Amino acid sequence: MWPSVLKLDISGIPEAWIDVEEAAHYYATDSVAYSYGEVCATLHGGISRLTSRRSVIDVHPILAVRGHCVASRLLRAQPRLTRLNDKLFRRDRMTCAYCGQVFTAAELEREHILPFSRGGRDTWMNVVSACRPCNQRKANKTPEEARMPLLYVPYVPSRWEDLILQARKGHVLGDQMDFLRAGLPAHSRLAA
């Protein structure tokens, strides 16, 4: 299976994961300003009528697309808290915010610190990962009312973290991980 390619804007801000075919399209249209990392895929294109040679595109794991500066938009936008919980659980390192134990994704739930029924919103700052027993025990209360203090605080992931969280598990190449880790804020739980 081909790895995903990390697409940057011209200023080096990570924008998205793209597939190798899309990356090859940027190379073929001469839209790649610069790229990093060792070649991670080689694609063979059609045979040139002029030279009778098959075109070959070497795809690097990180590439910046020419004429495409979206840094200010990217940095302003908060990463989306998706309905699927895997990004949240990975932000919280699969750890229940109330008992501190590590669980599998199947054993964790999205917990609203200020309960949904009391106006709590579905935002990065109001959700943590909790195991089912803790979630049920806390029920419709705040942590103070339930006497269940949070063991860690929620935070909004940065773009760099979000792209790590989005990546399919185990599919981030070393060059890509090094690049994204270099952009992590000090408080990130993904930095370790």
Ligand SMILES: [Zn+2]
């Ligand atoms: Zn728990």
